[in-house]
Amino acid sequence: MTGKLYGLGLGPGDPELLTLKAHRILTSCPVVAYPAPDTGPSFARQIAADYITSAQLEVPIIVPMRVERFPAQDVYDQAAETLSRHLDAGSDVAVLCEGDPFFYGSFMYLFERLAGHYPTEVVPGVSSMMAAAAGLGRPLAARNDVLSVLPGPLDDDQLQRGIEAAGALAIIKIGRHFARIKALIERMGLVAQAGYVERVSLAEERLMPLAELTEDRAPYFSMILIYKGEERWHPAISQALGSGV
Structure with a gap:
């Protein structure tokens, strides 16, 4: 045996x-x-x-x-x-x-x-993607939304195609690629629809709209969630969480 x-x-x-x-x-x-x-x-x-x-x-x-x-x-x-x-x-x-x-x-x-x-x-375990959505207070996807998971090390062209094709996204492994990824999201006009999560569920977690993050780098355990689908998950939800309301 x-x-x-x-x-x-x-x-x-x-x-x-x-x-x-x-x-x-x-x-x-x-x-x-x-x-x-x-x-x-x-x-x-x-x-x-x-x-x-x-x-x-x-x-x-x-x-x-x-x-x-x-x-x-x-x-x-x-x-x-x-x-x-x-x-x-x-x-x-x-x-x-x-x-x-x-x-x-x-x-x-x-x-x-x-x-x-x-x-x-x-x-199976609770994935950080599910925990991030719970922390931000914004559902990941609904109805017929296409949810995509994009690794941050992908080049800008690959990331852009993935972002354009999906209604909801989780960009993971952003770490040292953060500044480049944020700049791409800004060029695509989606920064207002993006939430940033860092070290979710830990004592030092940070939850905020991506637009409010001023640093040009992020730790390994961080993630960006974007919603482009038909439901009206308003950015004010993340704004309230980020402000501690």
Whole structure:
């Protein structure tokens, strides 16, 4: 009998946004793995910290935080080999994933290496996109609106085509691309319809209309939501939230 592999979605950061199922599995697995940068703490572990005990074996998966490309395949190959040893020994393994495991989550790379060899279960989590909409108080999409998710590293032409084609948008991974993306949104005349969210659900979260943000850079955990659809989600909703009303 081998152990079972779990991919646990932890949500956007607030520990109370863990599902009951994720909490149950997390607290019962003898081995807990999570992605961690080569410098600084693991965000996934920080979310789950109150639920991890000293009786559990922790396995950090070191993922270099670099602008330039790094040998990602080697990282996940090595992590899969390490986790397979625990699974072969009969231990269940919970892999922690901020947000949702299959929504731009790193767990999918372990899944493709291990799921064919071990019983595997993926537990969905609250995505940062859903949390951002809740925080801004603006629905993501309604009726027949087309909702698109656009990664910020796309070039301006690709972003513009994506923005033009959709009725509602979430632009993620904006980080160091923020100034360029905001300038594009301004050129397209959509800044009044855009909301900005930073570190949603955490104590240091920021929620405001994009037009009010004066900085020219944003942290990694930030997002822009735009609504262009037929419903009249008025920007004043975000204005009120941003002003603390």
